[in-house]
Amino acid sequence: MITCKNCGNNFEGNFCNHCGQSSKTSRINLDFLWEDIQHGIFHYDKGIVFSGKSMFLKPGSIIKEYIDGKRVGHFRPISLSLVLAGIYALIYHLLTINLLTSDDKASIELYNKVFEHYYWFVFITIPLISLATALAFRKKSEYNFYEIFILESFKASQRLIVHILFLPVLYFFNSTKSVQNITNLLMIIDFGLILWTNLQFFNKLSWTNVLIRSLIGYVVYFLMVLLLAVVLLLLLGFDMDA
Template identity: 30%
Template structure:
């Protein structure tokens, strides 16, 4: 038997070369949930390796992780929670509303229906002020959307959760970087948030296209686009349903 992480020949329960468990299961609900109790305990291992790998070869790294090369990476839920918290701290520090926050706040202020509905505008306000955490809460929606868009490929819902958690974590780094540069460089450029948002969406496309590269670039591009549209529609549907339920 060979180690799924490093490829060494192994006989016991753990690899003598890298220390990863011999038995590597597919990712399921138990795997994701088992992370929660020690989320912030295992961040010391591999933080910079994980950050670096996901910027150099996002799709390939995610595929490696899913297929069992896991030892060197921070686990997905820890990764996204850690980096979202970092982004929230950075944004608070420079007392900026987060970029997505500005967009959502605009929605809340601009939509007259939102204005007349205190609950809806409270929800939108919360999303705007807690963008770092609301993106984590949206992970299941992203995951369902990408699962549907890429359903002919073999990944299950929890594997899609992993994919989207890593991408969201990486996007938090992009946002943090832009907020810091804006603050330090005293940048007051109207389209600055749009650039940051575009880069982060571009990153997600790159990751998905590389991850599903056997499908062909145009095919994966269109599926990623489908995932985005689906996700937007699902979240919108939830907001509309919430709005209607509240009105009744």
């Protein structure tokens, strides 16, 4: 029997059955401090590596398993997408990358506003793409909207990882005409990842059905993001004719 150092309960096993504290509470040392820094400051608990790697092995299958209850080892999907969005925005600012080829003042101001709070932009757009996917696969999926939201949170993380990896390439071609070609390539990669994941996730449907519905969902999402951009321009008082 082990006596819990937190509540004094006697128990067997790795965790106290009264308060949940681990039975392995060693003295505070360098390993303890490093683990605390990882979990507390960076909100990193090894799951981010596991979840990130899973997104490029069998993403649709992994997400299905997560929704069905197999969640040990995974970083929470919404937190993961926000952490990655923060990393992307930080690196983007440090490299001072400019993806705009337009001199339009309103576009530049909105663009800068988005990247000042990029994690919020990602958080706002996940419900939009979740709604688009839910509409596109309506009556063809047994999953509810909240489960589709988890699906899209994982998919957002998947795309963010790719975009982070492409940042050095964008930096190399910064402020050149090639930047637009790279951003177009990223849009194609984004849809490719969406389709690949959807084919595994909605595996009860034919690949042509998934392809068509994924295209519809992607177009609807793109239109909703454009509408959101216009609304933000109006709410923030930007001059649309500038």
